[in-house]
Amino acid sequence: MSRFELFSTVVDTNGQRDRLRHPASGGYCAFEGWVRNSNEGREVDGLSYEAYAELAIAEGERIVAEAIERYGVTDARCVHRTGDLKIGDMAVWVGASAPHRDEAFRACRYIIDEIKHRLPIWKKEHYVTGESDWVACTHVYREHEHEGHQHHHHAHAAPFVPDYSRQTRLREVGEAGQAKLAASRVLVIGAGGLGCPVISYLAGAGIGTLGIVDGDRLDASNLHRQTMYDAQDIGELKAELASRRVAALNPTVQVQVWTQPLDAGNAVDVFRQFDLVIECTDDMRSRYLSSDAAVISGTPLILASIYQYEGQLQFVAAKPGAPCLRCLWPQEPSPESVGSCVLSGVLGPVPGVLGAMQANEALKYLLGLPQPHAGALSLVNLIDLSIQHLPIDAAGGCAAHGGCVEVARRALARSVDEREIDLVFDRLDDAIAAGYRLVDVREADELVSDPMPVAGAMHVPSAQVAERAGEFIDGRYLLVCASGRRSGHAARLLRGEGVQNVYSLAGGLHALRVPG
CATH class of the missing domain: 3.40.50.720 (NAD(P)-binding Rossmann-like Domain)
Structure with missing residues (x-):
């Protein structure tokens, strides 16, 4: 089912809201953007929206999916109008349902900001003077920007056509x-x-x-x-x-x-x-x-x-x-x-x-x-x-x-x-709890500048792994490096030496530090 739609007619907000209902949802949030009668000191008589429909829908679907994954909401939807709109008409509707209201609010905010920033949808303002101008739709606050940082975008004079x-x-x-x-x-x-x-x-x-x-x-x-x-x-x-x-x-x-x-x-x-x-x-x-x-x-x-x-x-x-x-x-x-x-x-x-x-x-x-x-x-x-x-x-x-x-x-x-050599863990504590002994295969200077986040790991530099294969006897071993490349290579070398109880941390230490 499509989660992003372009509508040339009035949006059925009740129907959109009902699509988001779910037994696991305790919170619901919706955003509605209406056409107002002024912008930057000029009196507005109405708006026109034009979209590169195929790309807008594909990118809109991607944005809504990102919001669902990022904030853990149950579901989310977005509708954007196209064509001619009058003062007071709804131009965009965004809704999200989630176990708690905070996630729903944050998902809505993310979606509305991203669609303004990323979608090929252009707005023409019609003024009471009879004039009209295309205006940019990309001046938005993005949640991950530092306070005071602003993006400056040039307004499109018309829907973009590449010039090759x-x-x-x-x-x-x-x-x-x-x-x-x-x-x-x-x-x-x-x-x-x-x-x-x-x-x-x-x-x-x-x-x-x-x-x-x-x-x-x-x-x-x-x-x-x-x-x-x-x-x-x-x-x-x-x-x-x-x-x-x-x-x-x-x-x-x-x-x-x-x-x-x-x-x-x-x-x-x-x-x-x-x-x-x-x-x-x-x-x-x-x-x-x-x-x-x-x-x-x-x-x-x-x-x-x-x-x-x-x-x-x-x-x-x-x-x-x-x-x-x-x-x-x-x-x-x-x-x-x-x-x-x-x-x-x-x-x-x-x-x-x-x-x-x-x-x-x-x-x-x-x-x-x-x-x-x-x-x-x-x-x-x-x-x-x-x-x-x-x-x-x-x-x-x-x-x-x-x-x-x-x-x-x-x-x-x-x-x-060899694919089963690479194991995924969110935390090294989880690997230890699963019965793996940790082996840090990085160089000594790396251990000093970036210590292992847990104590008790063996240290065997990757270049020495093959010659020290005899040390991997009892139990299961999880080799760890910065990115998973050296540990994966070392694990395959040990498998070649007949040591079958060795594995590599997929993505290395960097994979453990992905922000949630």
Whole structure:
């Protein structure tokens, strides 16, 4: 049942309220927005609302779902009018039912603020003088903003129509190329330092559908390189923030959001829904999974990674005879040997440059432009501004082990078997109560700067886990690190050594600190 609706006629508020009735609801709250006779000192005679209906309904449904999840309400609904309204007419109605009235009130407030901020609905005011003006509908208070912080938005002169004239002027693009982009479906895995420029440029270019996969929430340490977000967004899911940004930048782009990482059980099916996938995480396990899913599904993939002032770029064509990631590196390296922004540091523009290169390669592929280095590994050095292109010999890679598809299938089968290694706990106390002994696999300096929130954990650095496998004898062990990557890799190493009673905390310590 739809929870967000656009009405061109009078809203039946009693009927809407009755839909929210539930035996578990002790509180009910409704908001009604009416057309008033003045605005900013001008006498108003009436209003007209126009909406980009398909996108408004999809985004409205998402907003109501967010409110239900965020505030734990039983149900919520929203109705927005379109067309011509008179003074005193109801323009918007929001209702929520919940076990207690406070949750219902907060959910209503969230919904009304978000629909003003995010929905492609435009308002024209008609004045008693006979004049009329389109006015912005986005000047709202958002609950997570700091007091005194204000957003400034430009009013739309009319419902937004994208202007692609600068890129269609290119001979290689034109109207035919723009139509190709509008029909394209691109999946972006990771909405961080690489993903931000990728998502922004593809949305601006007019890609028809963007899929965004990211399970992380925004941290203050992200902002120096993830410039698509604001300080008041800290703690929010990046995938949801990125979706809002796309809606604000180009409302004609359809967005699909995954707030949980893909895994071996669903990656291939998700890839098959898209024309191209762009991997933008700093997680080697995600890159290998993406490469495997790409070659099995036949979906081209663009990979990038960064290390301090350097980056790497690879295009996986996902065709017979074309190299994949495992042709380059057959075995997944340990997280310690690869490094990450957290452990190695990063200068903000570096992922921005590599992400822009990924977006450029994506548009070249979708438009059918030349890709002279598609079969190579491109090494980008932003200290001396050099780029090297190293050919990848597919014949010397997976071809020696049955080919990329067969190697990928075996790898995914192993990953499916290993999925039960990762366990989810809201608190470490819950893991202890369930009978697990905690093992901190971080480095000693990490323990000093960020101590384990509970006492009594063993300390075995991840690089030493395999050689100390004999210490994991009795009981069950839960390995813990900052993000779950090192602990997961260490648990798989121990399983390979025959130790079956070891598990990894999914998401690591960061997952325990998600705000409620």
